[in-house]
Amino acid sequence: MKKKTTIYDIAVKLNITAATVSRALNNNSKISEATRELVQKTALKMNYEQNKVALALKSGKSYNVGVIVPRIDTTFFGSVIRAIEEELYPAGYHVIICQTHDIESREVENITTLINAQVDGILMSISSPDIDLNVINQIVKKNIPLIFFDRKKDIEGVSSVVINDFEGGYKVTKQLIEQGCKKIVHINGNPKIKIFQERCRGYKHALKDSGLAYDEKLVFETKSNVEEGRRVAKLLLAMDTLPDGVFSSSDFTALGVIQELKENGVKIPEDICVAGFANEPFTKFMELSITSVDQSPLEMGKMTAKVFLEQVNNKEIKIEKKVVLEPKLMIRKSSLRKVISK
Amino acid sequence: MKKKTTIYDIAVKLNITAATVSRALNNNSKISEATRELVQKTALKMNYEQNKVALALKSGKSYNVGVIVPRIDTTFFGSVIRAIEEELYPAGYHVIICQTHDIESREVENITTLINAQVDGILMSISSPDIDLNVINQIVKKNIPLIFFDRKKDIEGVSSVVINDFEGGYKVTKQLIEQGCKKIVHINGNPKIKIFQERCRGYKHALKDSGLAYDEKLVFETKSNVEEGRRVAKLLLAMDTLPDGVFSSSDFTALGVIQELKENGVKIPEDICVAGFANEPFTKFMELSITSVDQSPLEMGKMTAKVFLEQVNNKEIKIEKKVVLEPKLMIRKSSLRKVISK
């Protein structure tokens, strides 16, 4: 076990003091060109590397940023984190990953440990709609930059980067209507979560704008997986008159719906148009590719990181930024009829 | 900006010394039950939380672990990291994410910064086959636990957790042969990378064991994406006699192959059986589901984390563990013929 060389080691070797070494290394204060070069050269020779932990203790900056997400192994969060890391890396920041698995206590735990680890900022997508505001306030009070992405909560002094879920829901529904759909089902996620509320609101609004009646019997609440989609599809098949459009807030349930319907002889998109949300890779790869809404995860991550950097570099000023990205409708076969009634 | 309360603050309040507070908080040395309770109570009241950075400086342990991967937004690495985080979290370790984007210089950079950040361990999947061994040796010499996962390099004193890629390649190929395939194409990745070499070796071995000749004209080298699959498929279509089986080292190229072949009227699996590798989610979701090899990413991550913990908790002993996980063949429609010739 070799010890790391410190500025003190260099100082001893050169018969100077550690302070001088520190100055020479940081190109900072006035220092003679001669000693600077000498110090830098010997530092290199001795394989000196700055101890970031000591620096963190001294300066209060750890150059670590905590990122809290429900899960990391999903396309969406994976992409967001990818972009965050890419944007933060050149600025010298490291990304610490925390998963909550949608457990509220985990969310609080993670925040606490991140604070104790002296992170310079916390970027998070809220898991639980009823998150303990005390913890959030703790972050804000400590003046640690906090930025929400995707799933946010409106809190004084906290920035956020989200997509316009309302617009996303509106656009999809509108597209289904343009394809001639008149009885459109909406498969919702947990209605306590804002993003799902918003998508649903977009759906309702689109119906209204097109003179279609809103029928709450056509709205289902599910978790995001294939089985749930199949379950809903069975309910649809049992209806007196089959719906002719489905807008699901999840690509996975959309897939389940499609699978179940097709197995029962329903033709897509001829009989029923189907659309999902999130633009999961498989939606594009399917033979019957699935219409979906892209959430620009890379852009979201990039923006989140940028807002953080802006904030951390201007600690005196209180910055509160609310960024809203526009969702992109990806029209694919599952909702594209050959003959469009004009 | 509220300051954090330190043990010193507590000491002042209680008219005792910081050392005593430290002892009381750590339940450690002999200390009177009375003061312990008093200290703990006031600590709670004053919202005291241990400053991990100071602890890290003092103890040399940061309770941070660096994880280096080419990219984080893929199903495989996302899942591995998910499992690593889950396994390490209860032990009090945080996961720092680094991406290399397959750039060798990035790999070296990341290692250096991680070392300076005083991480307690480095878990990595090697991007470049020609990685600078000096950097690796630097880690080993500093006695920082280093564990390779998935893509490894055989280095004295370094543990690794991988899957048996040879076996994976062997099993897939064997399955194709059992379906009656006689002219089997292999789509390889970068042959400089060990895992691809191994999969190819499994392919050759399976051919040999079944009395089929190896023909290097049937092996193609590609990157892992859909377009490359289409490109290869076009080459296959131009052959005098069409092959009747394709084993691709990538699910994405397998998908490209399938798309291109189907568009040219080739029937799968009747005319050609196709199989991929990695068990990407879409392989299961497709109508024509794609045979693939599961790499047990969750198990791999879990094992990697466990090996690290074992190593970090037994720093005196030199542990070198080589874990090899068995790949799971997922047989699906793309290589499952209705009528099997017996």
Added chain:
DNA sequence: TTGTACGCGTTATCAG
């Protein structure tokens, strides 16, 4: 230009 002295928050060692 350089050295001295100190503090960041914690724990370990040695007295008492």
Added chain:
DNA sequence: CTGATAACGCGTACAA
């Protein structure tokens, strides 16, 4: 059982 002191490695007023 508790207090005093040093040390982890670094940066920085202040003094020289």
